[in-house]
Amino acid sequence: MVMNIQIKITDAEWEVMRVVWAHGSVTSREIIEILESKMQWKAPTIKTLIGRLVEKGALATSPEGRKFIYTAKVSEQESMDVYTEDILSRVCNKHNGKVIADLVEEAALSKKDIASLMELLQKKSESALEVVPCECVMGQCECHLHHS
Template sequence: MPNEEKPEITDSEWEVMRVVWALEEVTSKEISHVLQEKMDWKPATTKTFIGRLVKKGMLQTEKSGNRFIYTAAVSEEDSLNTLKAGLFHHICSRAVGKTIADLIGDATLSHDDIAMIEEVLQNKKKDAVDQVVCNCVPGQCTCKKDHGMNCRH
């Protein structure tokens, strides 16, 4: 069975999903209230994004009286995993380490976060390779410029 491609969601749609994930069952009015404060969106803007997310299958809707209740059709964890996989799919495999280092360098982390990252790195050392192989195709490879290395394509 082929892998089903998950729909990409925009930054604005992420804002809506974060509200739904946090509140679990929510009305458009409740979503609008949160995003009015954070994003200064009008209710019509929020409803547009809700509609897009329903069409993409990211939100489920159930009628309750004269209002709709929205719930997430996908978990936050699954969505984050899709986002991470997409990031690494779109860059050269030789750039993954630097990208991860840049992300860590830019993030605000607790001591517990740093301890967790250190543990993951210690475990990764067991499977580390001397050199990561480029996964680019000719015409997209920038290894010579970015890494000072020639690739065999």
């Protein structure tokens, strides 16, 4: 299990990555066609984004004739980790449940998705604590203020 350094992919770059993840390997032409119409971006804009992604190591290039084939060097999965970690880091541990509940409410989920989640929760529940500890910095969480 290699520990990848987290590459920060910006919102605009994310659009490019989605195309690459979807295709596995693509030419810039294909990326440009898709995003010109979805995002109303000009071709050079998309070229810039591709260039930045290559530069930061999110995309690999392999020459094919005189053009390049682009492939992802980071998976969607691991790129999403940045966001999942970020979201949990914003609130007190005690609100984690609520945050996830909000996601569950908002998300389109299939019966199968729901079943897997329940199974996962079931398993997690076996080792779960009665109360999760607040790990917030003093003064940044109401936990400290009320009983201390």
